[in-house]
Amino acid sequence: MAKLSVSHISFIELQEVVDLLRKVSGYDLSGYSKSSLKRRVQRVLDLERMDLFDLKNAITNIESFRGYLVNELTVNVTEMFRDPHYYATLRSEVVPYLETYPSLKFWSAGCSTGEEVYSLAILLKEVGLYDRSFIYGTDINGNVLETARKAIYPLKKFKLYSENYNASSAQDSLSNYYTAMYDAAIINNEIRKNILFSQHNLATDYIFNEFQFISCRNVLIYFDMDLQNRVFRLFYDSLCEFGFLCLGSKETLLNRDIMSNFKVINKEFNIYQKIR
Amino acid sequence: MSKAADIVLVGGSAGSYHLIVDIIESLPPFFSSALVVVIHRNPKFKTRLEDTLSTRLHRPIIQAGDKTAISPNMIYFAMPGYHLLIEPDRTFSLDISDPIQFSRPSIDVLFESAAEVYGSRCTALLLSGANRDGTDGMTAIREMGGKAMVQCPEDAQISTMPENAIRVNDGIDIISDQQIISYFRNLK
Numbered sequence: 275m276a277k278l279s280v281s282h283i284s285f286i287e288l289q290e291v292v293d294l295l296r297k298v299s300g301y302d303l304s305g306y307s308k309s310s311l312k313r314r315v316q317r318v319l320d321l322e323r324m325d326l327f328d329l330k331n332a333i334t335n336i337e338s339f340r341g342y343l344v345n346e347l348t349v350n351v352t353e354m355f356r357d358p359h360y361y362a363t364l365r366s367e368v369v370p371y372l373e374t375y376p377s378l379k380f381w382s383a384g385c386s387t388g389e390e391v392y393s394l395a396i397l398l399k400e401v402g403l404y405d406r407s408f409i410y411g412t413d414i415n416g417n418v419l420e421t422a423r424k425a426i427y428p429l430k431k432f433k434l435y436s437e438n439y440n441a442s443s444a445q446d447s448l449s450n451y452y453t454a455m456y457d458a459a460i461i462n463n464e465i466r467k468n469i470l471f472s473q474h475n476l477a478t479d480y481i482f483n484e485f486q487f488i489s490c491r492n493v494l495i496y497f498d499m500d501l502q503n504r505v506f507r508l509f510y511d512s513l514c515e516f517g518f519l520c521l522g523s524k525e526t527l528l529n530r531d532i533m534s535n536f537k538v539i540n541k542e543f544n545i546y547q548k549i550r
Numbered sequence: 551m552s553k554a555a556d557i558v559l560v561g562g563s564a565g566s567y568h569l570i571v572d573i574i575e576s577l578p579p580f581f582s583s584a585l586v587v588v589i590h591r592n593p594k595f596k597t598r599l600e601d602t603l604s605t606r607l608h609r610p611i612i613q614a615g616d617k618t619a620i621s622p623n624m625i626y627f628a629m630p631g632y633h634l635l636i637e638p639d640r641t642f643s644l645d646i647s648d649p650i651q652f653s654r655p656s657i658d659v660l661f662e663s664a665a666e667v668y669g670s671r672c673t674a675l676l677l678s679g680a681n682r683d684g685t686d687g688m689t690a691i692r693e694m695g696g697k698a699m700v701q702c703p704e705d706a707q708i709s710t711m712p713e714n715a716i717r718v719n720d721g722i723d724i725i726s727d728q729q730i731i732s733y734f735r736n737l738k
Contacts, residue, residue, distance in 0.1 A: 307643040309635040309663040495644040
C-alpha cells in the first residue's frame, strides 16, 4: 500500500521552513544537505500529522517546539566501536604520537548519545593514557547529550558492541567496562570521570579549546560543501600543531584547500594530522 | 564539471546480482545519462564488485561519494551501509540514519530523492528481491513524471520485490530480462 501522508513538502517549502526557523531561533540549518533534511522534515510532518502551515505555526509560536524539531531533524545513529578497524588503527597509528604528550585533550564533535566518546575512553584506558586525558563530547541536540551523560544503554545493544570491541584488536572484554542490570547497562565510573558533555553547534559556534585529537564521524555527510569547509576550518583552528583529525570513513579531506595543512595518516579511515 | 541531464536507476536485492552484472556488461561505451545502482549488501563484508567490474570492462565504476557531481556516462554504486540521496544541485549525498525496510542503502530513499530532482528525466528499474523496498520509490518516480519499470516476476529469482511494486503501482511497465538487456544495450 502506498503510504498516505498529510502533505509532501517541496525543496522550496523546505527552504521556507529553514529560513523561518533561523529567523525565530538561533538554529541555522541552511548548510544542511537538502534531500536528507527534507526527508526528516517530512518524517516530523507524518509523525505529528501536520501540514506545512501547522509546522510554520508551531515554529513561530511554540518555543519548545523549535528545540524538539531540531532534535528530530538531526540524525542520532551511533554505536560503540563502530568500524572496529578504525579503533585498531588509532591504537597502532595514532596512540604512539599521543603518548608523547604530558596531558591530552580530545573533542568528539557531534557525539550524539555518547557511544563513541566511551569507546574512545575505553581505548585510552587500555593504552594507559586515560588518566592524563580529558574528553569533550559535543552535539547540537540537548536530548542526546542527556542520554550521553547518564551513560545507560539498552543491554540488547551490547551484543553488537562486544563484537565490535573484539574486532577492534582490544585485548580485554567489553564487559569489564559496564555494569548490567535488568535490561540496561551503565558505563562504569572509571571510564566516565574525565568526560564532559556539552552543547555545541558546528554550524554557528566557535572554537572553545585546543585539542590534540578531534573526531567527527558521520556528521559532515549531513552538511553541504560550504558548511563542511567551515567546520574543517573550525577543526583546524582547534587543533594544536601535530594534532589529529578523524572523520567518518566516507568523509574525506582530500580535494579540499585545507588539506595542504594536513597529512594523511590513514586513508581508509580518514585520519589526518595537522602539519602546519 | 558537466552534470548528467538524465538519470537511470537500478534497484536490486536478493537474486539480482547476476542480472546487474549482465546489465552493466551490455552498456554501450558512451551514454549521456548517469547510471546509479543500489543493491542490498552487507557492509560487514568487503565486496570487490565495483573494482572487479571496472577492471573487466575497462571503464570506471565507482561508489557514489558524498557531495560529488553526478556525471554523464558514469556508473555509480550506492555504498553499503549508507543511504544514497540526490541533492537539488545534482550531487550525491550520504545518510547513515536508520535502515528503511530493513535496508541501508534503501532503494526507496534513492528513488524518491531522484524522482524529486530529475522528474521526467528519471528512469528506474526494480529487480529481484525478498522484501518490499523500492515500491514507494516506484510510486514517487511515476508521480513526478519519470519512467518506472519492474522486472517480470517470472524472470526474477525472488519475485517478492517486483510483485509488491506491481501490486501497488497499477499499470506499471513490466519487462522481461531480455527487454532489460536490450534497453541498456541501447541506453542513450
